[in-house]
Amino acid sequence: MKMKKLITLAASSVLVLSMLAACGDDDSSASSDVVSLRLAHNQPETHPVHTSLKAFAEELDGKIDVEVFPNGTLGQEREVIELVQTGALDMAKVSASALESFNSDFAIFSLPYAFESQEHYYNVMDNSEVIKEIFENSAEYGFLPIGWYDAGQRSIYTVDKKVESPADMAGLKIRVQESQTSIAMIEAMGGSPTPMSYGEVYTGLQQGLLDGAENNETALTSGKHGEVAKAYTYTEHQYSPDILIVSTKVWDKLTSDQQDALKAAAKTTSESHKAIWKEAVADSVKEAEALGVKFYTIDKSAFIKAASTLHETFTKKGEKEAKYFEDFQSLK
Ligand code: GCU
Numbered sequence: 001m002k003m004k005k006l007i008t009l010a011a012s013s014v015l016v017l018s019m020l021a022a023c024g025d026d027d028s029s030a031s032s033d034v035v036s037l038r039l040a041h042n043q044p045e046t047h048p049v050h051t052s053l054k055a056f057a058e059e060l061d062g063k064i065d066v067e068v069f070p071n072g073t074l075g076q077e078r079e080v081i082e083l084v085q086t087g088a089l090d091m092a093k094v095s096a097s098a099l100e101s102f103n104s105d106f107a108i109f110s111l112p113y114a115f116e117s118q119e120h121y122y123n124v125m126d127n128s129e130v131i132k133e134i135f136e137n138s139a140e141y142g143f144l145p146i147g148w149y150d151a152g153q154r155s156i157y158t159v160d161k162k163v164e165s166p167a168d169m170a171g172l173k174i175r176v177q178e179s180q181t182s183i184a185m186i187e188a189m190g191g192s193p194t195p196m197s198y199g200e201v202y203t204g205l206q207q208g209l210l211d212g213a214e215n216n217e218t219a220l221t222s223g224k225h226g227e228v229a230k231a232y233t234y235t236e237h238q239y240s241p242d243i244l245i246v247s248t249k250v251w252d253k254l255t256s257d258q259q260d261a262l263k264a265a266a267k268t269t270s271e272s273h274k275a276i277w278k279e280a281v282a283d284s285v286k287e288a289e290a291l292g293v294k295f296y297t298i299d300k301s302a303f304i305k306a307a308s309t310l311h312e313t314f315t316k317k318g319e320k321e322a323k324y325f326e327d328f329q330s331l332k
Helices: 003-024 048-059 077-086 104-110 118-127 129-141 180-188 198-206 256-290 301-315 319-330
Strands: 035-040 064-069 091-095 143-149 154-158 173-176 192-195 212-215 231-238 242-247 294-296
Touching: 035 048, 048 064, 048 242, 048 256, 064 256, 077 091, 077 143, 077 242, 104 129, 104 180, 104 319, 118 129, 129 143, 129 319, 143 256, 173 180, 173 198, 180 192, 180 231, 180 301, 198 212, 212 231, 231 301, 256 294, 301 319
Parallel strands: 035 064, 035 091, 173 192, 173 212, 231 294
Antiparallel strands: 091 242, 143 242, 154 212, 154 231
């Protein structure tokens, strides 16, 4: 991270922490004064999740002052999660896959074909007891997830080649998120996984370090990958949600009213995000087509079969994993 960025971050952290300290001085709980929280994420202002995070901030208007920092200016996902853990950053929106390295419970979200449909995915995210458990368990790692945003389905895209089966993936260097399960997934799907942060993918594709990547359609447009990658195949292998996390160091200093307000704003905007997301994906497809990207619908069964070994490996890891997987499947 650049020195200037660090200094800005350190200075604002001192400010926020001293405000929080002032709140908590006279009482074991905090006062209800308006606190300021900084929320970082890696997408540009044109991305639908930025719209929903701004809506989240607006919901809290007058109660909690949330400042949203887009574009990865405070760091890539791994860095911002680390900052949240130390309390140097208050909040972040990151992919569930990025959280796997910090709390292995999140591995389940990177399992390919863990969800059968969008309905199944929404039902799990909104109603599963296991989701609550995973969120609550995260506190011991220094962050508390308080909500989720739809980030669609992830599919494979390459600079020039449609992929219909694992055989078509042979020798292709495919960027994945920094998640062990996503790495294993691309191996199972026949390709060569290259983990790297989202901010590096465009250059990786442009310079030929990568043959492709896997993501939802907005990566082609708001992430500009469609300028370089022209073949998007609907492998639809992952629904990895975006997760809103709060530093436990910050959370513990908030009053229960403030905590409730944050959770309520996350819930409201998670709901309103669903329609925003749907429209953004449709717009992205049109925009990407105008850039010359071709979209291919395929019979996914060869990929589904190849990836199913990962489900077995996961459920055999232990009782907890078996229970989590079972819970997800029961909500189809
Ligand atoms: C999605 C997700 C981001 C993540 C990115 C990635 O766009 O919403 O949070 O960084 O995927 O592939 O890294």
